[in-house]
Amino acid sequence: MTTISGVDANGNVAASAAQARLTTDTQSFLRLLTAQLTNQDPLQPVDPTQWVTQLAQFSSVEQQVSSNNMLTQVLGELRIGSDRADMGYIGRTVEIVSNLVGVKGGQLDASYTVSAGASSVDVRLLDSDGNLVHSFTADKSAGTHAITWNGVKADGSIAADGTYTLAVEARNEKGDALESEVTYRSKVTRVRREEADTLFELENGATVGRYDIVSAA
Incomplete structure (x- = not known):
């Protein structure tokens, strides 16, 4: 059974730590504020606007941390939705555009498309180490052409089963490189x-x- 984690645990831990730190700092600030108000010189009281400014700053930080927590939750839900959609590909035949092709049981089936003028x-x-496994001269006419190989080196x-670069x-005629594209179809067996x-x-x-x-079918 294939499973995909849909929540960014590191993001949640960071958000929780920030919230805990904010709570601790706010409580410390309020205790300090109470002590200063209790022990201030009555003849030279502290300007109340300073307290209001600091309280406003703490309120702003608290709102920002709360917003970050909400954003983390939203991103987690989006990740879960994306993962569920990806799981839906299992068992379906998909069309791939990539030069990373698979060889299984000595068989390779792919196609390439080349533009006119080749x-x-x-x-x-x-192979995965860049070693040459097989090579040949292919059809140079414009269009899409099938590539089949029996896996014999x-x-x-x-050739061992696995992913190869085609x-x-x-x-x-001038030796200039032309655009080409490799495509193939295969069934999705696992998503991770x-x-x-x-x-x-x-x-x-x-x-x-x-x-x-x-594309997928």
């Missing part, structure tokens, strides 16, 4: 939070971020 298209598959071994390099990011684990072995998903 004289060469070279495709390289790199140059040494005859099968680098598509398209160039024109890593610090402030939501990550989607896919059936094909890849792990992508929320903003890599462009």
Whole structure:
């Protein structure tokens, strides 16, 4: 079962600490104020506007801390709503735009799109350490083309399951780089939070971020 924490615990702790500190400081101030009023020189009383000013300052700080507490609660509710929406992707097939692709069971299925004017298209598959796993020359005609690979590396071994980088390099006759895009579809199997990011684990072995998903079915 996948769970995602929807409340920023650190934010809540900070807000609670600020409220506790404010309460302590206010009580200390009121005790000091009472003592000063009790022991002030009747012939030279303290200007009451000073007390009013200080009380106003404490009131302003108290209101600010209260506002911060409310904002923390609102952000927590928004985070919970966002997490619930992300959980709804589990079991759905999503379309991903990312050069981080998954290889599972020795299989890679993806597509690339290249603009018109390409004289060469070279495709390289790199592991997480940047090592070359597989490479080939691809179709240079404008449009979207499928990429399939059986996972067999140059040494005859099968590529391990996991996330790889699919680098598509398209160039024109002058050697200038052209725009290209890698897309693929896979089913979401798990959603997890890593610090402030939501990550989607896919059936094909890849792990992508929320903003890599462009559609879902």
